[in-house]
Amino acid sequence: MFKQLKARFGGGLAIAILSIIAVWLIALVILPQLLMVDYSLRPNLLPSELGGEKDTYSLINYETLFANKIHLTIFLKTIWSSVLVTLLTLCVSYPLAFYLAKVATPGQAALCILLLIIPFWINEILRTFSWYIILAYKGPLNSLLLALGLIDRPMRFMTGDGAVMLGMVYAYILFMIFPIYNAIENLDMNQIKAARSLGAGWIRTHYRIIIPHAKPGIATGCIMTFMLAAGSYAVPALLGSPGSRWFTQIIYNWFFxxxxxxxxxxxxxxxxxxxxxxxxxxMRIFKVGLGDIAR
Structure with a gap:
């Protein structure tokens, strides 16, 4: 990496770039994680007890999760729900990414991308709160369904995990679309035309040609979406009900x-x-490496 930077920017600038990266990784990534591990292995003590006999390393804080059935259930539900959010986001994003990359004209693609990006100029909390208003008991969605005669009384949409998942799919859709779009855009259109000319249907063409080419983008999008969903706090806090708590809310409660x-x-x-x-x-499922994901 140093040789590549040196050839492009010169020795001095290459050293400066690598130094900034090293400081960022050590100060903002590695050291905070090490500090978190240190905290997790020690008991919660009064300031006067720090460094005393009780201040020893143990796994008791980790055992608490497995001893607390409610917290363990919320933990497992959060992981499963985050996987489901990732799959739902992938199902929504893949057709749109393919349309933007290979079907839409440059003008249409630019307009669609602009329409996707504009809502994200607004703070995430405000965007999530807009869904709270839409899905409210006396909100616009219930009013529309009542006006169309599809329901005879308002429905409570925010009583389970459905509203939380909907909010997360909306909140993190760009993190899935753009990696897939970038991967599909590099695919030679002649490969798709050749597959179609040889009699392959659209499903077979996607399965044999497009998806294998887009694997790095799909893997990147799934990783980013899952991590954002699993670590989300604002969306479940605003759109969730008492029965649909997220594990991050439990972490927040312990800390603050x-x-x-x-x-x-x-x-x-x-x-x-x-x-x-x-x-x-x-990475194992899609058979990609860190270099493919970082591309």
Whole structure:
């Protein structure tokens, strides 16, 4: 990497770039994670007890999750729901990404991309709150359904995980569309034409030609969407009900309401491990490496 940077920018600038990257990785990624691990292995003590006999390393903060059935259920539900959000986002994003890359004219693609990006100029909390208004008991969606005669009384859309998943698909759709779009855009259109000329239908063409070519983009989009969904706090807090809590809300409660940073760090580190495991699983399923994802 240094040789490539040196050939392009010169030795001095290459060293400066690598130094900035190293400082960023160490100060903002590695050290905070190490500090979180250190917190998670120590008990929650009074300031006067720090460094004393009770200040020892143990796994008791991790054991708390498996001993607490409610927290464990929420943890497992969060992982499963994040996987489902990723799959739903992929199903919505793939056709749109293919349309933008290979079907739409440059003008149509530019207009669609602009329409996708404009809502994201607004803060995520405001965008999520707009869905809260739309899905409210006396909101526009219920009013429209009542006016059309499709329902005889308002429905409560925010009583389960459905509203949370809908909000997350909307919130993170760009993180799925653009990696897939970039991957499909590089595909030679002649390969698609050749497959169609040889009698392959659209489903077979996508399965044999387009999807294999777009695997790095699909893997990148799935990884980014899953990690954002698993670590989301604003969407489940606004669109969720008491029965649809997210694991990040439990972590937030430990840190800022319970004042137990050690327990919160243990929960946060477990969630990080699951995310790392998901990345490894996606890379194995799609048979891609870090270089393919970072491309």
């Amino acid at each position: 309401e319970g004042g137990n940073w050690n327990q919160g760090a243990a929960y946060a580190f477990l969630l990080l491990l699951i995310c790392i495991g998901f990345i490894a699983l996606v």
